[in-house]
Amino acid sequence: MKIMASVTAPAPAPAPETKQRRYLDYGQPLWRRVLLTREMAIIALLIVVVIVASAVVPKFGTTVTLGFLLLDVTPILLIALPMTLVIITGEIDLSVASMVGLSSVIFGVLYQAGLPIPTAALVALVVGAVGGTINGLLVTAVGLPSLAVTIGTLALYRGLAVGILGTTAVTDFPRNWTQLAKEKIGDTGIPIVMILVAVLAVIFAVVLHFTPFGRGIYATGLSAEAAQFSGVRVKRTKLILFVVIGIISALAGIYYTLRFGSSRGDNATGMELQVIAAVLLGGVSIFGGRGALHGVIGGVLLIGVLASALRLANVTSDVINIITGMLLVLSVVSSSVLAWVQSKRAKPAGRSAGTPMQ
Amino acid sequence: MKLANRLRTIAVLATVSLALTAAGCGGGGDGGGEASPGAEASAPAENANLAITFLPKNLGNPYFDVSGKGGEAAIKEFGGTYAQVGPAEATPDAQVSYINTLTQQQVGAIVISANDKQAVCDALTEARDNGVKVITFDSDTNPDCRDLFVNQATAEGIAKVQIDMIAEQIGDAGEIAILSASANATNQNAWIELMKKELANHPNIKLVDTVYGNDKDQESFDKTAALLQSHPDLKGIISPTTVGIAAAARYLSTSKAKGKVALTGLGTPNQMREFVKDGTVKEFALWNPEDLGYLSAFAARAVITGEIKGTEGEKFTAGKLGEYTVGADNTVVLGDPTKFNKENIDQFDF
Numbered sequence: 014m015k016i017m018a019s020v021t022a023p024a025p026a027p028a029p030e031t032k033q034r035r036y037l038d039y040g041q042p043l044w045r046r047v048l049l050t051r052e053m054a055i056i057a058l059l060i061v062v063v064i065v066a067s068a069v070v071p072k073f074g075t076t077v078t079l080g081f082l083l084l085d086v087t088p089i090l091l092i093a094l095p096m097t098l099v100i101i102t103g104e105i106d107l108s109v110a111s112m113v114g115l116s117s118v119i120f121g122v123l124y125q126a127g128l129p130i131p132t133a134a135l136v137a138l139v140v141g142a143v144g145g146t147i148n149g150l151l152v153t154a155v156g157l158p159s160l161a162v163t164i165g166t167l168a169l170y171r172g173l174a175v176g177i178l179g180t181t182a183v184t185d186f187p188r189n190w191t192q193l194a195k196e197k198i199g200d201t202g203i204p205i206v207m208i209l210v211a212v213l214a215v216i217f218a219v220v221l222h223f224t225p226f227g228r229g230i231y232a233t234g235l236s237a238e239a240a241q242f243s244g245v246r247v248k249r250t251k252l253i254l255f256v257v258i259g260i261i262s263a264l265a266g267i268y269y270t271l272r273f274g275s276s277r278g279d280n281a282t283g284m285e286l287q288v289i290a291a292v293l294l295g296g297v298s299i300f301g302g303r304g305a306l307h308g309v310i311g312g313v314l315l316i317g318v319l320a321s322a323l324r325l326a327n328v329t330s331d332v333i334n335i336i337t338g339m340l341l342v343l344s345v346v347s348s349s350v351l352a353w354v355q356s357k358r359a360k361p362a363g364r365s366a367g368t369p370m371q
Numbered sequence: 372m373k374l375a376n377r378l379r380t381i382a383v384l385a386t387v388s389l390a391l392t393a394a395g396c397g398g399g400g401d402g403g404g405e406a407s408p409g410a411e412a413s414a415p416a417e418n419a420n421l422a423i424t425f426l427p428k429n430l431g432n433p434y435f436d437v438s439g440k441g442g443e444a445a446i447k448e449f450g451g452t453y454a455q456v457g458p459a460e461a462t463p464d465a466q467v468s469y470i471n472t473l474t475q476q477q478v479g480a481i482v483i484s485a486n487d488k489q490a491v492c493d494a495l496t497e498a499r500d501n502g503v504k505v506i507t508f509d510s511d512t513n514p515d516c517r518d519l520f521v522n523q524a525t526a527e528g529i530a531k532v533q534i535d536m537i538a539e540q541i542g543d544a545g546e547i548a549i550l551s552a553s554a555n556a557t558n559q560n561a562w563i564e565l566m567k568k569e570l571a572n573h574p575n576i577k578l579v580d581t582v583y584g585n586d587k588d589q590e591s592f593d594k595t596a597a598l599l600q601s602h603p604d605l606k607g608i609i610s611p612t613t614v615g616i617a618a619a620a621r622y623l624s625t626s627k628a629k630g631k632v633a634l635t636g637l638g639t640p641n642q643m644r645e646f647v648k649d650g651t652v653k654e655f656a657l658w659n660p661e662d663l664g665y666l667s668a669f670a671a672r673a674v675i676t677g678e679i680k681g682t683e684g685e686k687f688t689a690g691k692l693g694e695y696t697v698g699a700d701n702t703v704v705l706g707d708p709t710k711f712n713k714e715n716i717d718q719f720d721f
Binding site for chain 2: 071072075077078081085182184191195269273274275277279280281282283320321324325327329330331334
């Protein structure tokens, strides 16, 4: 609801009315809008978990842990960026992990066929764009629900990936490239690839939060019809996002291949759910129209940190999954409960002071 | 607003405490908090770090539950610390996270069944650079990423045991057929070639057909039916794949051929139990995963203590299994597959 307010707020309330009437730009002061959000709750939780894990779990608070952790979450973090935008428009892309696999296989096969690494990578990215375009056209031009379309392409792209390479793997990638995928920035423990992630994160954040295109994404998610009537090119917006998520998934596939030095058809199987879980944990509404990128990055890191700390504390993978799952359910439930409480509270207040929307 | 804030705080606190309790439980539950006995471990001899962790392809897999049991028994015998960790899904990337974690914990050795020959290699190399010994079992990595590979059986051993069993069951004479996995299955094809060579020692047995059920239950079932129809004099079927032998047994158990056409091959006791008990199958074989885990644990100990380096020709003793010699490619072979029949099948659960 807060986001809704901020969506409409930047369009400055024109006051050509005869009576002088002042509208507040925002319903709440700045510190409240920044700090008392779901995104901040996730980031605060992340900080608490990091502090506690550093104190309690032996060997957690080291640069080595940081390095491994960031390497592990990088593909998820990469895909979570465009996934956030796609989910905010009210759509979803379940084919991302299959695209990671397909791009990994294309990249590997072309390298094996003698193409230099950059060329093979470029072709893999093009394949990602084509895959994304297929998803996008089926959703926008044909008008099918993205859930159904991308379940189909999830199977299709994975099938192609496994079909091309079969049960074999391409593994003889040049050492300097595989090393680059793991290289750290000096002694910080932070992998070099994080620079790429950071640049992309900034680009996506600017596009989503500070451009008309980004406003259109929120508007589309809140009500596609209303957005259409207000001049947002809804179909074009969605198509662009599907192409972008295809390209970024292919990029994640190239990174994945180099990091593990192995191109396989079954690479990253099931990763789409990890990505979507992190995005939802980060405060993005699955119904669209609500969410912010810093929350999503917090969500990805929170899942990564929890998994890493629990592994170091010798907790089995099943329990780690249970905890991540409960966290996700709790976060979704808490947001509905809060929304309900706020709507209860807003009604009586609405009579005295004019609430911006509703 | 106040109520909303309070609720928000409660929600956050609840999630935090949930996460923390879980972390705390885990830390205390497994092996008493400190997962890294390191130097202060109660090493029985030579002050060696005998914290040995099994890292199977995935958890919740009965095969690896049994191999882990064998490993635990061995480690108890020589007084080390046993642990088994692993991902929920059998993927190489998830295994890499666990290898990294074990490297940080400075365990004595990782005993791993690799999900990919190459993808886990760099992580294992990093582990070895940090003093962790790496033993592969069941499924190997590239040889330069580990200290030693404990192989469950050689291809020759697997081929020979199957021919021996069928020869015994059909009186060393008559027509036999093979029901394999897919036509390009690497393992099965290698075994079938070796079985054909082995058949030279059994001149009265004639291999009349090789069919492929593609490791699918229904396809294998149908192929068995077709085999019996096209070869009315068939005396026996060998199925060197667990899916094939179970499907063939299911077909035979309800057909007239039950008890007349012998069936053997590679299967798991749990899949085959009912067919052994109802007389459809006399005897089949597979390596014993419990022994595999047991041997792997002793191999890990031998490498940790420096008793062996993992090079060809070295010898070490593996408890009740006796003495083993490291062969080519730094590999130790468990030995001949175990045969399962009416008498012993109830001792196995995998």
